[in-house]
Amino acid sequence: MTGYTLYGRNASPYTRRTAIVMRLLDLPFKQVVxxxxxxxxxxRKVNPLGRVxxxxxxxxxxxxxxxxxxxxxxxxxxxxxxxxxxxxxxRRRDLQLVALCQTxxxxxxxxxxxxxxxxxxxxxxxxxxxxxxxxxxxxxxxEDRLADRPLPGGTPSLGEIxxxxxxxxxxxxxxxxxxxxxxxxxxxxxxxxEATDSFTAQAxxxxxxxxxxxxxx
Amino acid sequence: MTGYTLYGRNASPYTRRTAIVMRLLDLPFKQVVxxxxxxxxxxRKVNPLGRVxxxxxxxxxxxxxxxxxxxxxxxxxxxxxxxxxxxxxxRRRDLQLVALCQTxxxxxxxxxxxxxxxxxxxxxxxxxxxxxxxxxxxxxxxEDRLADRPLPGGTPSLGEIxxxxxxxxxxxxxxxxxxxxxxxxxxxxxxxxEATDSFTAQAxxxxxxxxxxxxxx
Numbered sequence: 279m280t281g282y283t284l285y286g287r288n289a290s291p292y293t294r295r296t297a298i299v300m301r302l303l304d305l306p307f308k309q310v311v312x313x314x315x316x317x318x319x320x321x322r323k324v325n326p327l328g329r330v331x332x333x334x335x336x337x338x339x340x341x342x343x344x345x346x347x348x349x350x351x352x353x354x355x356x357x358x359x360x361x362x363x364x365x366x367x368x369r370r371r372d373l374q375l376v377a378l379c380q381t382x383x384x385x386x387x388x389x390x391x392x393x394x395x396x397x398x399x400x401x402x403x404x405x406x407x408x409x410x411x412x413x414x415x416x417x418x419x420x421e422d423r424l425a426d427r428p429l430p431g432g433t434p435s436l437g438e439i440x441x442x443x444x445x446x447x448x449x450x451x452x453x454x455x456x457x458x459x460x461x462x463x464x465x466x467x468x469x470x471x472e473a474t475d476s477f478t479a480q481a482x483x484x485x486x487x488x489x490x491x492x493x494x495x
Numbered sequence: 496m497t498g499y500t501l502y503g504r505n506a507s508p509y510t511r512r513t514a515i516v517m518r519l520l521d522l523p524f525k526q527v528v529x530x531x532x533x534x535x536x537x538x539r540k541v542n543p544l545g546r547v548x549x550x551x552x553x554x555x556x557x558x559x560x561x562x563x564x565x566x567x568x569x570x571x572x573x574x575x576x577x578x579x580x581x582x583x584x585x586r587r588r589d590l591q592l593v594a595l596c597q598t599x600x601x602x603x604x605x606x607x608x609x610x611x612x613x614x615x616x617x618x619x620x621x622x623x624x625x626x627x628x629x630x631x632x633x634x635x636x637x638e639d640r641l642a643d644r645p646l647p648g649g650t651p652s653l654g655e656i657x658x659x660x661x662x663x664x665x666x667x668x669x670x671x672x673x674x675x676x677x678x679x680x681x682x683x684x685x686x687x688x689e690a691t692d693s694f695t696a697q698a699x700x701x702x703x704x705x706x707x708x709x710x711x712x
Contacts, residue, residue, distance in 0.1 A: 327598055327632050341587065343594035345562065350590075353582040365570040370558065373567075377560035381544055384601075395622055402617040405608075415544050 281336025282307035285324055289313070289482045291383050291447040292344040293331040295440050299348050301476040302433055303355045311483065345376075348436065360433045375423060375437025379444040382416035385409045390452045413448065413455050417464065420444075424463040429470050442471040450482060498553025499524035502541055506530070506699045508600050508664040509561040510548040512657050516565050518693040519650055520572045528700065562593070565653065577650045592640060592654025596661040599633035602626045607669045630665070630672050634681065637661075641680040646687050659688040667699060 286293030324340045325332045333347045334340050341347045363369040389409040445468045503510030541557045542549045550564045551557050558564045580586040606626040662685045
């Protein structure tokens with residue numbers, strides 16, 4: 279038993295990609311399904327910032343931020359660099375995929391917050407549209423980079439995992455963000471990976487489906 | 496000549512920490528001082544997302560996101576791991592400092608955007624306060640971790656660099672966020688590093704000083 283405990287819901291793309299990496303590394307873990315929207319006090323016991331994911335190690339150390347958690351796990355358990363190349367242009371290219379996904383997710387979340395976390399009269403259409411535009415630009419840049427890559431046959435890379443999780447998150451929770459955007463390579467990758475055991479075992483608990491976006495005009 | 500070109504202003508904490516790492520690695524670079532607020536078209540030529548920093552390599556490749564840029568630079572030029580430990584608990588601890596700084600910066604920026612990027616009647620006090628609270632919690636968690644560390648005598652680590660840059664950014668651009676917060680260890684580190692050549696050579700071009708915060712009550 280490795281003694282890992284992961285706090286967070288699979289509805290969080292950052293939690294989900296962390297959990298999928300752990301499955302691909304064959305690391306057993308207990309998942310405590312908590313959401314910052316409903317379980318803030320419980321999350322604060324392991325992370326004073328009230329954010330997920332949090333990974334508690336066997337010695338009680340709690341790590342925050344999925345990039346740092348994954349860096350730690352890969353350092354200890356990906357000695358043959360199946361998930362992320364050790365260095366050079368291949369690593370650089372894969373981490374650029376992750377970076378584009380982070381922009382898409384963060385801007386998509388801000389668009390969602392504009393609609394969810396403030397009363398209608400406090401919503402600001404230009405701010406919402408700018409966040410949607412940024413998320414779409416990030417996904418188009420991601421598509422460009424995935425279009426030249428073959429679909430992963432064996433273990434997907436960190437960039438590929440993150441791309442599939444990001445697409446599923448935006449489609450599932452805020453479909454107005456990507457509507458009509460041509461993303462054939464990204465969607466092929468998503469379909470390929472979402473059918474695998476590591477992904478289905480970490481399916482989002484629910485999709486709240488902010489759709490359609492309220493009319494702010 | 497390494498042929499590196501860095502796009503972004505030192506007023507951006509993500510640009511500034513990247514530039515400081517390059518100076519500590521003795522990597523010559525040209526800096527193109529551009530801001531997403533005023534030079535969006537120019538930035539989009541090197542990054543379709545319109546964000547900084549962007550690092551253009553000698554072969555024309557453009558990298559985005561400071562964490563990825565720094566990972567690439569350290570892989571090529573920090574073979575003796577002066578800036579970031581190669582692995583194990585020391586690397587994990589240093590990257591956790593970076594993670595806390597990222598939360599503090601991102602939430603501080605959202606607080607600033609609430610005041611700068613929407614008309615007064617579209618501002619929402621509870622959203623602003625929640626972002627300020629998150630930034631403060633992140634800085635207090637950072638303070639806890641820095642309190643047990645001696646000040647760096649030689650080359651500072653990536654976590655220490657990022658901590659100093661984050662403090663300077665929040666103090667300089669949105670002082671209402673950290674006002675009154677006890678951060679003695681973080682401030683000692685900041686004073687120590689801001690006096691060094693790598694930091695003074697990359698001083699912010701200006702501090703716009705969103706202070707005091709407008710009354711939203």
